Amino acid sequence: xxxxxxxFRKYLKYLNYVLVIILIFSSTASLAVGKRYDYxxxxxxxxxxxxxxxxxxxxxxxxxxxYKVGSADSPNDKTGLxxxxxxxxxxxxxxxxxxxxxxxxxxLGGEQNANTTWxxxxxxxxxxxxxxxxxxxxxxxxxxxxxxxxxxxxxEREVVLQERRSTSDAQPMELLAEAANASFFWQHPxxxxxxxxxEHIRKYTDEDVNxxxxxxxxxxxxxxxxxxxxxxxxLKPLIEQYYGTIPKRSNPKRERPVEPNHRGTNAxxxxxxxxxxxxxxxxxxxxxxxxxxxxxxxxLMLLQDxxxxxxxGRLSQALVENNEVAHSVSAGYTGSFxxxxxxxxxxxxxxxxxxxxxESNVDAEIRxxxxxxxxxxxxxxxxxxxxxxxxxxxxxxxxxxxxYGEHLCLGYTEKDLNEWLDVIASITQDEIKIAAKxxxxxxxxxxxxxxxxxxx
Numbered sequence: 001x002x003x004x005x006x007x008f009r010k011y012l013k014y015l016n017y018v019l020v021i022i023l024i025f026s027s028t029a030s031l032a033v034g035k036r037y038d039y040x041x042x043x044x045x046x047x048x049x050x051x052x053x054x055x056x057x058x059x060x061x062x063x064x065x066x067y068k069v070g071s072a073d074s075p076n077d078k079t080g081l082x083x084x085x086x087x088x089x090x091x092x093x094x095x096x097x098x099x100x101x102x103x104x105x106x107x108l109g110g111e112q113n114a115n116t117t118w119x120x121x122x123x124x125x126x127x128x129x130x131x132x133x134x135x136x137x138x139x140x141x142x143x144x145x146x147x148x149x150x151x152x153x154x155x156e157r158e159v160v161l162q163e164r165r166s167t168s169d170a171q172p173m174e175l176l177a178e179a180a181n182a183s184f185f186w187q188h189p190x191x192x193x194x195x196x197x198x199e200h201i202r203k204y205t206d207e208d209v210n211x212x213x214x215x216x217x218x219x220x221x222x223x224x225x226x227x228x229x230x231x232x233x234x235l236k237p238l239i240e241q242y243y244g245t246i247p248k249r250s251n252p253k254r255e256r257p258v259e260p261n262h263r264g265t266n267a268x269x270x271x272x273x274x275x276x277x278x279x280x281x282x283x284x285x286x287x288x289x290x291x292x293x294x295x296x297x298x299x300l301m302l303l304q305d306x307x308x309x310x311x312x313g314r315l316s317q318a319l320v321e322n323n324e325v326a327h328s329v330s331a332g333y334t335g336s337f338x339x340x341x342x343x344x345x346x347x348x349x350x351x352x353x354x355x356x357x358x359e360s361n362v363d364a365e366i367r368x369x370x371x372x373x374x375x376x377x378x379x380x381x382x383x384x385x386x387x388x389x390x391x392x393x394x395x396x397x398x399x400x401x402x403x404y405g406e407h408l409c410l411g412y413t414e415k416d417l418n419e420w421l422d423v424i425a426s427i428t429q430d431e432i433k434i435a436a437k438x439x440x441x442x443x444x445x446x447x448x449x450x451x452x453x454x455x456x
């Protein structure tokens with residue numbers, strides 16, 4: 001039973017990550033910093049935004065380039081092109097051909113990574129501070145001089161297709177996530193997978209990749225964040241030397257369709273598999289900072305914790321700790337996207353036969369919250385959690401740097417980010433109750449069910 005419980009908790013957490021992508025990982029998809037950090041922000045003449053965050057505790061630097069483009073900006077008939085270009089960025093530039101970018105960083109004892117979401121693409125290097133100029137030189141070169149060769153297109157095509165086969169096509173939860181997103185978004189590109197559809201991946205040409213690169217990979221569509229053992233005044237001339245000379249191109253504009261009103265419809269997506277246990281998820285449409293305001297987004301993030309925190313959340317306390325009818329229940333709000341997404345409620349019952357009963361109990365808790373509101377104690381606990389998250393993030397070079405880089409790509413202002421904890425602290429019980437009624441009271445637009453199929 002302990003192994004069974006462990007499996008379901010891992011499985012529930014995994015599904016939530018899949019459905020909201022933050023590639024997940026990079027788990028910076030929610031705001032968690034509000035302190036006025038000792039950072040400096042300025043913009044080069046070519047439009048590149050620069051953020052410098054001194055932290056002299058260790059002779060290490062974290063260098064990140066963020067581009068304001070993601071898979072949701074890929075052409076409709078070329079889904080996943082942004083993710084494919086991320087792969088191509090490691091195939092060499094004019095000055096640093098082939099795999100010299102990766103090899104050089106490895107030789108210098110550094111670490112590098114990159115990832116793509118629907119809304120942004122990021123490239124990251126952690127390295128000893130004395131090697132920072134080398135990283136800047138290589139990154140600046142591939143920002144403007146990437147070599148897009150047919151042989152590399154074919155090589156990366158096979159790599160991405162294999163990635164698709166081993167994840168999206170081979171894992172039932174990934175397939176479920178794709179089906180759920182397609183049901184939740186009729187027109188918006190969030191309904192298409194970040195990695196792209198196989199049929200589209202097979203048809204990318206070097207002209208497609210180069211056109212996408214030329215449109216989006218320009219300094220006036222990028223953010224450079226450097227955190228660590230740096231001195232701002234001595235670093236600025238190097239930034240100007242390597243990045244300031246890159247010519248800017250036209251300002252690319254995100255042209256995404258607005259999701260039409262679904263008129264109260266509720267789609268049901270089910271999957272049966274021997275690999276999955278009983279599970280449900282209810283997906284509600286929710287606004288974000290761009291379609292509503294920062295205050296409502298903060299309110300929904302607190303509501304997410306009040307309902308779904310695994311330790312003190314109302315659902316966990318009522319259905320896991322007190323009544324022991326669920327292995328796990330959770331809530332998730334995807335506010336930190338460029339466009340509005342969702343609020344989700346999820347649960348996995350202890351007994352496979354009790355799936356509908358658990359769902360009805362969850363619905364009852366939601367109705368109770370909408371009717372009675374939340375207590376001052378619950379609200380204070382949720383606010384304290386954000387304070388703890390902020391303190392935790394302060395201990396990581398990457399945490400602070402990614403916080404600013406990622407959220408600026410998503411349409412937040414520096415003022416938004418620096419005042420975040422002040423906004424959180426000012427949210428009232430009435431605001432939580434109103435938001436719960438407005439978002440959850442309308443009912444979900446998509447409901448997911450998984451059922452275990454026993455193999456004979």
